[in-house]
Amino acid sequence: DADVTQTPRNRITKTGKRIMLECSQTKGHDRMYWYRQDPGLGLQLIYYSFDVKDINKGEISDGYSVSRQAQAKFSLSLESAIPNQTALYFCATRPPRDRGGTPSYEQYFGPGTRLTVT
């Protein structure tokens, strides 16, 4: 979905390096999410944010940190990368309500960042 962009799309880094993955959206959604995808495990939630001042840990936040610089931007950092953080990382957004005004729960995903830690 071109409304949610992620940079970089691919990254190879070494163990111990700090790395930042960036997500931007033009959908105007307030809620943003970071997931990692591993083969056979589906998607696991790392962090999520309701707005700039509201950050929440997901299921697997250890070793990760996030920054919500603006409503449209949500960055994920690996402070000291390790090989088992090799995965596909997705950013997603969600509006609080759909066009009819009822709560909306579907999320809209970016294209993903493939991260390899050697």
Added chain:
Amino acid sequence: AQSVAQPEDQVNVAEGNPLTVKCTYSVSGNPYLFWYVQYPNRGLQFLLKYITGDNLVKGSYGFEAEFNKSQTSFHLKKPSALVSDSALYFCAVRDKGNTDKLIFGTGTRLQVFP
């Protein structure tokens, strides 16, 4: 604990045949259920959802899903498969403990053969 299960890692079907991708859920009360599709090198795309109402939900690309409360299932279906439907499909349920979260299944790879 709340969860969704996709019992098949892969489903193979011939083009033109009907397809079914299975999903069962474990959630107390009335679930909010979703299907997403992931094409190679792409993010997940929303296909359809069940919130309430008709048990048969229609979505994008000709897909539909049938909610069955007695069997706690939400199987994805399409009457006639296309080769271009080949992708990874995820079922998800809204987390009742934290309604801003979705709980995803492990995914089913659909392979449609010409």
